[in-house]
Amino acid sequence: MPRTARVPRELAFLPFLGSRAVAEGLLTRRMLEGRSWYRLLPDVYVHAGGYQPDDHRMWCDAVALTLPPGAAICGLSAAYLWGVRLLDRQSPVSVVLPGTYRPRRQERVVVSYYRLPASDVTRFADLSVTTPARTAFDLGRLMPRVEAVVAVDALLARRLVRLDTLAGYLAAHPPCPGIRQLRQVLAIAEPLSESPMETRLRLVLVDGGAPRPAAQFEVHDSQGRFVGRVDLAYPQWRIAIEYEGDHHREQARFRRDVARLNDLRACGWLVLRFTADDVLRHPDRVIALVFRAIAERRQSAQATRSPS
Template identity: 45%
Template sequence: MPRPPTRPAALTGKVFRGSDALASGRLTRGRLRSSAWRRVFPDVYACSSLTVDHRLRARAAARLLVPAAVVSGRSAAALWGVDLAGAYDDVECTVDATCRGGAVQGVRLTRRALPAQDVTSRDGVRVTTPLRTALDLARIEPPEEAVVCVDRFLQQSRRVTLEEARAAAETLTGPGCRRVRAAVARADGLAESPQETRTRLLLHAAPLPRPTAQYVVRDAESRFVARVDFAWPEAKLALEYEGIWHGAPQNVGRDRRRLNALTAAGWTVLFVTAADLADPVALIARVAAALQASGYARRRSPTAP
């Protein structure tokens, strides 16, 4: 049986530059290539006892590769506890326009001036504030993805309100400010998953009455029944995005009880999956048919008998 790797105490549980470890004599080249360490960036290694996720890589980039940088964009969102980047996606950093550093593999550098009030410290590195992070996410292309990211950040971080983001967006000037305002205006900060945001944007773009997001359904005695992703209360029609986790054995019983309660309260529930989002015409037609079947359109029409 192979012996577990031995690690110098000074490097155990740490992220470090390989060249520094070699120069100090703590490691030899052979030991640096052992299973005790995981390569994070060129010349940057992590103890294999650590989980290499985007947060770790963002901290490593800012501490060891580009010390003058401010972690920004999706990487800043990761440091604020919101997962918008994969573990090995490029780390997004901002440096001053006068910074002369070159390209760094695995790091995406943006050169711009950041006001001091837009920068703070977290996890031992400089990072954009939650408000600046939200505005930077609104610059993402394509525009729909920007709305998805802003929604996700507002809902999960709970550090910025939609009203604060919209107010700040109105004060922006310069390139991209219109794009930021448009994305923040379309966000609602309520969606509990990216697919819910995509569903909402699809519904809003369709020739349908706009639904209410995250609607609380109550029975005839005003008792809580369920909260649904989207609702047309007058039609007693709910639409739910059904992700993979709904089919997990531990969730099936709860979901069925919830559906039975909604049905008992007189509600019709439609379910949307990723496959439905890939066929928006059919999805919108299904929602329109359900609204028509409920008599909703007739009740809203001023010429209805």
């Protein structure tokens, strides 16, 4: 029976530099050519037990081994490391390099060239990564507007950075591309947003001309008892707007939602519920329904105030 090849403990899971492993006597070049090891990048390998081709964290670890001093993982890859998962797990790793350094082009790496202040880079799980503030600053100014708001909302919601901190960072930063958009993004960012689709739904409303709704609004009955919390709300008209993701279809969650919906209706609230299809493919329909609800509530309020 063939013996199982011994795997050095320090090479069992994480990517490593092949040349360093050979120099330290942990492996030979011939061993690296065997089936137990995967070559991720030039001179960067990982053991078969740790190889997960769709794991963005593995690719961040691999790319980090090739970065020169002054470089850092940035953008959506930095956000991913901070716990904000807005990219496909097979997306290339975003890095920023000093302008004088020109590495060999790699399919798994997207490179930006500029010099980062030392205060904009930190260590996270032994990787050089842009700070949450710098990550939000870059995503907010360089991504398409809607995606920029989604990213900044997500970083704010996880309390990785504060809105006033970003405003101060922006005010102190020298002019650079995307500053105008970033100002707009910060003006409509919402720290209470709980998901990217909630952010998209809010933007559909605001961009469609509706008033900005309150996020994560808590509803209480006439006795002051807590009834429920809604994704978005127009309290002055008792209109609640909810995003319905697939998780709402789970049986236990569905029962809770029905009970909460009935309680809200008993308190005089109108609840509008929208799906991803509504938000992404039929935003005009969303706007029309919301404006109709606002008009009906206004008319009802006026009729109530009018003398009989």
